[in-house]
Amino acid sequence: MERVRVLTDSDQAAMLPWRMAIVGLFYFCIRAGVTQYQNNALFPAASKMKRGLTSVVIPTFHSSLKDVHLLFEILLTGVTFEASGEFSVRDAELASLRKTRSLEVICQEIVPRKLSDVLRLIAGLSRHAGHLRQEDFERTLLTLVYASQATVNSSNENQRRMWAESFVSLYKAIELDLTGE
Numbered sequence: 422m423e424r425v426r427v428l429t430d431s432d433q434a435a436m437l438p439w440r441m442a443i444v445g446l447f448y449f450c451i452r453a454g455v456t457q458y459q460n461n462a463l464f465p466a467a468s469k470m471k472r473g474l475t476s477v478v479i480p481t482f483h484s485s486l487k488d489v490h491l492l493f494e495i496l497l498t499g500v501t502f503e504a505s506g507e508f509s510v511r512d513a514e515l516a517s518l519r520k521t522r523s524l525e526v527i528c529q530e531i532v533p534r535k536l537s538d539v540l541r542l543i544a545g546l547s548r549h550a551g552h553l554r555q556e557d558f559e560r561t562l563l564t565l566v567y568a569s570q571a572t573v574n575s576s577n578e579n580q581r582r583m584w585a586e587s588f589v590s591l592y593k594a595i596e597l598d599l600t601g602e
Contacts, residue, residue: 495512502570502571532567533567539567539591565592
């Protein structure tokens with residue numbers, strides 16, 4: 422004859438923390454998967470680049486406050502996005518720094534250059550919940566710099582207007598991330 426054990430209220434209460442832990446772990450796994458998908462969707466070239474590299478190159482520029490100051494200095498002295506896809510820093514001394522090579526890789530390989538890709542980024546940013554990760558913020562800022570140059574360099578008035586609208590949308594996304602409003 423089979424015995425069936427009936428759980429008492431105290432047995433069920435003792436199992437509650439375990440159930441909560443399992444539900445919390447399940448929620449965390451789902452949330453992490455969704456967040457990873459959203460982040461990869463913002464800059465798909467970054468995930469392709471990581472898989473294709475044989476040497477270790479971290480596609481992010483800054484890891485300290487000193488790097489932030491260096492990035493600011495580089496942007497103030499001037500950068501150029503060439504039509505050929507090349508990225509250059511106008512100041513020769515800054516361009517010769519090893520750290521600038523990371524910036525070149527990001528700008529040449531990850532920052533979107535086609536208007537359709539920039540519009541896709543803007544759509545992804547509008548759906549993004551919470552603050553951007555450090556590398557996504559940095560890449561969005563660099564895309565903003567590219568959009569400003571594309572606006573100025575556009576020969577067609579319609580293209581200039583679309584790049585200008587993209588610039589404004591990227592600026593608003595950065596402002597929203599900084600202020601949280």
